[in-house]
Amino acid sequence: MKSLVKPLLITAAVVAAFGAQAQDAKPTITLNVSSFPDLDRGVKAAIPLYKKLHPEVEIKLTSLAYADHHTAMTTALATGANLPDVMAVDNGFIGKFAESGGLEDLSKPPFNALAQRDKLAKFSVNQATSGTGALAALPVDIGPGALFYRKDLLDKAGVTEAEMTKSWDSYIASGKKVKAATGAYMLGNALDIKDIYIRSGLKDGDGVYFDRKGNSLVTSPRFVKAFELAKAARTAGIDGKINAWSNEWSEGFKRDKIATQMMGGWLAGHLNNWLAPEQKGKWRSAQLPNGAYGFWGGSFYAIPKQTKNKQAAWDFIQFMTFNKEMQLTALKSQDSFPVLLEAQTDPFISQPMAYLGDQKARENWKAAADRIPAITIDKFDPVAESVVNAELDKVLEQNKDIKTALADAQAQLKRRVRR
Known part of the structure; x- marks a missing residue:
């Protein structure tokens, strides 16, 4: 039996040695x-x-x-x-x-x-x-939705946060005051208003572009009103016709040409880190106009x-x-x-955020997050977004009739989306 025990002991020792090496491997x-x-x-x-x-x-x-x-x-x-x-x-x-x-x-x-x-x-x-x-x-x-704004520019125009966010009409009216007093556009692109409005008033389980059966919603009153508000902003001359994430957009922040931006709360980090770090203390964050809640x-x-x-x-x-x-x-x-x-x-x-003038902005974002509905997604949402944006551009640039534009968007989706 001794002859059997010795090899087993040797084997155990070898295993232990390899185990120790494995820990260091x-x-x-x-x-x-x-x-x-x-x-x-x-x-x-x-x-x-x-x-x-x-x-x-x-x-x-x-x-x-x-x-x-x-x-x-x-x-x-x-x-x-x-x-x-x-x-x-x-x-x-x-x-x-x-x-x-x-x-x-x-x-x-x-x-x-x-x-x-x-x-x-x-x-x-x-x-x-x-x-x-x-x-x-x-x-x-x-990305809880927020309205970032330049407090110094609004102060110069005599516009308060409460006045600006009361309704979409008051937001556009405030934009006129800001443009007149400072020369800055209220927002980069009227498209931003459309983007948040079509996500407003939804309930858990609703879709943005399609209902649960896959039917298009782009001719609904929600889209009509969104287009009307975007058109009103363009007519008022308060948007810069600037696409988000473009070089012109980033330069607009640096050169005091954009007074507000609707986007997710994470924009504060982008403003602080690379878009406009020199404007520390000038920006603030508010809830979206008209009691809207959405995510970016x-x-x-x-x-x-x-x-x-x-x-x-x-x-x-x-x-x-x-x-x-x-x-x-x-x-x-x-x-x-x-x-x-x-x-x-x-x-x-x-914690106060130094870039936002020591505002406790994250508390606002938390409050917004609690109110955002659990909407459903559709694999054709990106297609619908592209089609709707193209039609909105025709409304803004070519004065196309809004209901005609949305009807055309609906027809395009029926052709492009085959379920």
């Missing part, structure tokens, strides 16, 4: 994450925190410009090639990607993400849910069906969404408003 799992600016800053901030929990995982981040990233991911899903383990998706593409069939349904085992949906802002999960009920991605941040953007993480590291990908995504420390880290590093309700009640939300 390099990570055994490489997790490929594809993202885009500024969301990629959240991944960079997450790496050291995540490594403490999972030292065996090496995170490899690939970041492309916003449009390039989504184009690359569209191609990857279509071909099944060059797919990452974790795919970042912006709100503008989530409907299309959710219906692609190339992403894991996170509502099903082994993920069962819906069991934790009550921990998140109620509207965020709907944003990533397909028409069949599949959850294509997990939200990581949200929101970011998500998805898992492609063909990835081999699904469990590691799911662990990482859960860390980004459900870990309070990580949610607050993203908020502090890139002004991404947390989707996790626990993080929204952290004392940091009430």
Whole structure:
């Protein structure tokens, strides 16, 4: 029997030695994450925190410009090639990607993400849910709608925040005063008013462009009024006919030519970091005019069906969404408003923001987030948005009749959308 015992002891010692070496070895799992600016800053901030929990995982981040990233991911899903383990998706593409069939349904085992949906802002999960009920991605941040404004320019025009936000008519009237007194446009583009109005007054389960049966809503009174308000702003001469994210748009902020901007709360970070850092203390944030509540953007993480590291990908995504420390880290590093309700009640939300004149603006964004309806998405929403915007442009530039324009948009959608 002794001859048998000795080899076993030697084997155990060898195993123990290899085990000790394994603990010192390099990570055994490489997790490929594809993202885009500024969301990629959240991944960079997450790496050291995540490594403490999972030292065996090496995170490899690939970041492309916003449009390039989504184009690359569209191609990857279509071909099944060059797919990452974790795919970042912006709100503008989530409907299309959710219906692609190339992403894991996170509502099903082994993920069962819906069991934790009550921990998140109620509207965020709907944003990533397909028409069949599949959850294509997990939200990581949200963009509660806000009206940013230059307090110094409004003060010069004798316009108060209350006056400006009372109604859409008062917003346009305030814009006339601001333009007359300062020469600044009230907003970059009248399109902004349309974008928020068509999302106003919706209820949980409603869609923006389509109802639950897939029927187009673009000739409804909601769209007619949105077009009328945009036309009124253009006629009043208070918009600069400037497209968001263009060079002219960013220069408009730097040169005091844009007095207000309706967008997600995350715009404060962009203003502070690169759009207009020299205007610190001049900007403020208010709720949207006429008691409107809506969202701009929101970011998500998805898992492609063909990835081999699904469990590691799911662990990482859960860390980004459900870990309070990580949610607050993203908020502090890139002004991404947390989707996790626990993080929204952290004392940091009430901290004054120096760029916004020490205003406690995040409290306003939290209040807005609580009021935003959980609307449904449709894979053809991007198509409808493009068609509607093209028709609005004809109304604004060519004085096309509004109801005719919307009827034409409806007809185009019937041709382009085949269900």
